[in-house]
Amino acid sequence: MIQWYAETLLRYGVVAAAIVGVMLLTYRGLRAAGVRREAATGFTLILPWFLGFLIWNLFPLAASLYLSLTNYNILQTPEWVGLANYQKLIGEDQQFWASLRLTLAYAALTVPLGLALSLLAATLLNQGVRGVGVWRTVYYLPAVLPAFVTALLWRLMLLPTQSGLVNTATEPIWSLFGDKGPRWFLDPNTVLWGFVIMSFWGVFGANTVIMLAGLKNIPKDLYDAAEVDGAGLAAKFRHITIPQLTPTLFYLLIMGIIAGVQIFDQGLFVRVPRENFLNVYLYTQGFTFFNMGYASAIGWLMLVIILVMTLAVFRSSQAWVYYEGDVRR
Amino acid sequence: MSAPTIPVPGEGRELRSSRGRLRQTLSKAPIYVLLSLGAAFALIPFVWMVSTALKTPGQLFKFPPEWIPNPVAWTNFAEAWTALPFGAMVLNSVFVTTLAMVGELCSAAIVAYGFARFQFRFRNALFLLMLSTMMLPWVVTLIPSFLIWKQAGLINTFDPLTVGALFAWGPFYIFLLRQFFLGVSRDIEEAAIIDGANALQVLWYVMLPLVRPVLLAVAVLSFQGNWNNFRGALIYLQEPLTRFTLPLGLQFFQATLSAGEAPRWHLMMAMSSLMVIPVMILFFLAQRQFIEGIQLGGVKG
Numbered sequence: 001m002i003q004w005y006a007e008t009l010l011r012y013g014v015v016a017a018a019i020v021g022v023m024l025l026t027y028r029g030l031r032a033a034g035v036r037r038e039a040a041t042g043f044t045l046i047l048p049w050f051l052g053f054l055i056w057n058l059f060p061l062a063a064s065l066y067l068s069l070t071n072y073n074i075l076q077t078p079e080w081v082g083l084a085n086y087q088k089l090i091g092e093d094q095q096f097w098a099s100l101r102l103t104l105a106y107a108a109l110t111v112p113l114g115l116a117l118s119l120l121a122a123t124l125l126n127q128g129v130r131g132v133g134v135w136r137t138v139y140y141l142p143a144v145l146p147a148f149v150t151a152l153l154w155r156l157m158l159l160p161t162q163s164g165l166v167n168t169a170t171e172p173i174w175s176l177f178g179d180k181g182p183r184w185f186l187d188p189n190t191v192l193w194g195f196v197i198m199s200f201w202g203v204f205g206a207n208t209v210i211m212l213a214g215l216k217n218i219p220k221d222l223y224d225a226a227e228v229d230g231a232g233l234a235a236k237f238r239h240i241t242i243p244q245l246t247p248t249l250f251y252l253l254i255m256g257i258i259a260g261v262q263i264f265d266q267g268l269f270v271r272v273p274r275e276n277f278l279n280v281y282l283y284t285q286g287f288t289f290f291n292m293g294y295a296s297a298i299g300w301l302m303l304v305i306i307l308v309m310t311l312a313v314f315r316s317s318q319a320w321v322y323y324e325g326d327v328r329r
Numbered sequence: 330m331s332a333p334t335i336p337v338p339g340e341g342r343e344l345r346s347s348r349g350r351l352r353q354t355l356s357k358a359p360i361y362v363l364l365s366l367g368a369a370f371a372l373i374p375f376v377w378m379v380s381t382a383l384k385t386p387g388q389l390f391k392f393p394p395e396w397i398p399n400p401v402a403w404t405n406f407a408e409a410w411t412a413l414p415f416g417a418m419v420l421n422s423v424f425v426t427t428l429a430m431v432g433e434l435c436s437a438a439i440v441a442y443g444f445a446r447f448q449f450r451f452r453n454a455l456f457l458l459m460l461s462t463m464m465l466p467w468v469v470t471l472i473p474s475f476l477i478w479k480q481a482g483l484i485n486t487f488d489p490l491t492v493g494a495l496f497a498w499g500p501f502y503i504f505l506l507r508q509f510f511l512g513v514s515r516d517i518e519e520a521a522i523i524d525g526a527n528a529l530q531v532l533w534y535v536m537l538p539l540v541r542p543v544l545l546a547v548a549v550l551s552f553q554g555n556w557n558n559f560r561g562a563l564i565y566l567q568e569p570l571t572r573f574t575l576p577l578g579l580q581f582f583q584a585t586l587s588a589g590e591a592p593r594w595h596l597m598m599a600m601s602s603l604m605v606i607p608v609m610i611l612f613f614l615a616q617r618q619f620i621e622g623i624q625l626g627g628v629k630g
Contacts, residue, residue, distance in 0.1 A: 001417060004487065005487070012492050012495070019495055039447065042452065045447065045528060049440040049459060049503065052498060053458070057470060060474050127360055128357075137620075138371055139368065139371055140620055144609060146556075147557075148559050148576060149579075152598075153378050157374060165394060204371070210623055268559075268563070292472050296469075299468045299469035299470075302466045306464055
C-alpha cells in the first residue's frame with residue numbers, strides 16, 4: 001500500500017512540476033514575443049485550467065463524438081459505423097427510451113417540487129423566527145450526506161409493507177384503501193416516486209439555505225415602501241419577494257436541471273425492477289458490456305439534452321428573471 | 330419585606346413589551362409548527378440510520394418500530410468493520426482526499442487570481458468558457474478520459490482521483506474565488522508589487538489571507554466532494570479490495586450484503602454512519618463555511 005501511495009505521490013509531483021514548467025516557459029515565450037507583462041502574467045496564471053480544459057474537456061469531447069460513430073470494445077481498434085449507434089438508440093432501443101423517460105420524469109418532478117417547498121421553508125425562516133442559525137443547520141444537515149448513503153438510507157426506509165419506516169408510519173392511510181401501501185423500489189410503477197422522495201430529502205435543505213440568503217439580500221426599504229402604499233402580505237410576496245428572488249431561483253433551476261438529469265450514484269445503490277436512469281444505462285453499456293461506442297453516443301445525447309434544456313431556461317429567463325440595473329457582476 | 334412597592338415607571342412598560350413579545354411569538358405559532366415539521370423530515374432519517382446501525386438482525390423489522398434498540402448492538406460496528414478491509418479503505422480515502430483537495434485549492438486559487446486581476450486578450454471569453462464547462466455532463470467525457478488513463482497504464486491507481494485536481498477541475502471554486510478577489514482593494518496589492526513581489530507572492534502573502542473565509546468555504550466543499558467521490562472510484566479502481574476508497578467499499582459491501590435473502594441492513598447502516606462521521610464533524614465545526622459556500626453561488630451568481 002505504501003508503494004501505491006509513493007508511486008501516485010511521485011507522479012503527482014511530476015505533473016505539478018510539469019505544469020509549473022509549462023507556465024514558466026509560456027510566460028518567457030509571451031514576454032519574448034512582446035506581450036505586455038500584465039497580459040503575459042494573467043494568461044500564465046490561468047494556464048492550469050486551460051491545459052486541463054484541453055486535456056480533460058475539449059479532447060474527450062471530440063474523441064467521444066468520434067467514438068460514438070464507431071463500434072469500439074476497447075480491445076480492437078474502433079470500427080467506423082457512421083450514425084448506426086444513434087439510429088439504433090433512437091429507433092430500436094426500448095431500454096434507452098425507458099431510461100430517458102424515467103430520467104426526464106424524475107427531473108421534471110424533483111426540480112419544481114424542490115424549488116416550491118424550499119421557497120416556502122425559506123420564506124418561513126425569514127419571518128424573524130428565533131434561532132435561525134439552528135434551523136438552518138438542521139435543514140442543511142441532509143445535504144452533508146453523500147448521495148449514495150442517502151440512497152441506502154431511503155431504500156431501507158421505503159421497504160414495502162411493515163418493514164419500512166415510511167409504510168409503517170403511514171399504514172392507517174393505506175389501510176383506508178384496504179391497501180398495504182406502495183412497494184416503492186420493488187414496483188416499477190412507484191420506483192420514480194421513491195427516487196423523488198429520496199433526492200428531495202437530500203437537496204431540500206441546501207436549496208432552502210440558498211434561498212434564505214437570496215431573501216436576506218432583498219432591500220428592506222422595498223417592503224417599507226410597499227407598506228406605505230398599503231400592500232398586503234400576498235401583494236408584497238408577489239410583487240417584491242418573487243421578482244427580487246428570480247436570480248436565485250434561476251440559478252437553482254439551472255443547477256437543479258443539470259444535476260437532475262445526471263442522477264447516477266443513487267441509481268447504482270438501489271436495485272430497481274426495470275429500467276434505471278440514463279447515466280446508469282450508459283455506465284452499464286460502457287463498462288459492463290464494453291460497448292464504448294454505443295455508450296459514447298448516449299453521452300452525446302445527454303449533452304444535447306442538457307444543452308437544449310439550459311438554453312430554453314436561459315432564453316425564457318429574459319422574460320422572468322429580474323436584475324437590478326447593471327449590478328449583475 | 331412587605332413594604333409598599335412604588336411603581337417604577339419603566340417596569341410596567343417592560344412587562345407589556347414582554348407580553349407583546351409572547352403574543353408575537355404565539356402569532357407565529359403556525360410558522361414554528363411548519364418549520365418543526367420540516368426539521369422532523371430532515372432529522373428522522375438520521376435517527377433511523379443510527380438506530381438501525383445499533384440493532385440486532387432480529388430487531389430490524391420489529392413492529393411497532395423500536396427507536397432505541399434494546400439491547401444496543403454495539404458489536405455491529407466491529408462486525409461491519411472487519412467484514413471488509415475497511416482500515417485500508419479509510420487510509421486510501423484520506424490519501425486521495427488530501428491530495429485532491431490540495432491540488433484543487435492551489436490550482437483554483439491561481440487560476441481565479443489570473444481571471445480576477447489581469448487584463449489579457451480573450452479573458453472574458455475564456456472565463457465564460459470555463460463557466461460553461463459546469464454544464465458539461467461528466468458522462469460525455471468519461472470514456473475518452475478513461476482511455477487516456479488506460480493508455481498511461483494508470484487504471485487501478487489513485488492517479489485519476491488525484492492528479493487531475495492539479496488542472497483546476499472545479500469551475501465552481503474558481504468562480505467563487507474570483508468573485509472575492511474582485512472585491513479586494515487594489516491599493517493593498519500595489520503596495521506589495523512596489524516592494525518587488527511577483528504575482529504568486531502577491532497571491533500567497535496578500536490576496537489569500539484576505540479571502541480566507543471563502544478559501545475555507547471552498548476547502549470544506551472540496552473535502553466533502555472528494556471524500557464522497559464514488560464515481561471516480563467506481564470507474565478507476567478495480568482490485569484488490571485494499572485498493573478501494575470508502576465509497577466504493579460501501580457499494581461492494583451493500584452489493585454482497587443484499588445478495589442473500591435477508592440483506593444485513595444493520596451492518597450497512599453501521600458502515601454508512603462511520604463513513605459519514607468525518608464530514609459530519611467538519612460540518613459542525615465549519616457550518617458557517619459550508620452554508621456560506623453554497624449560498625455564495627446563488628447570490629453572487
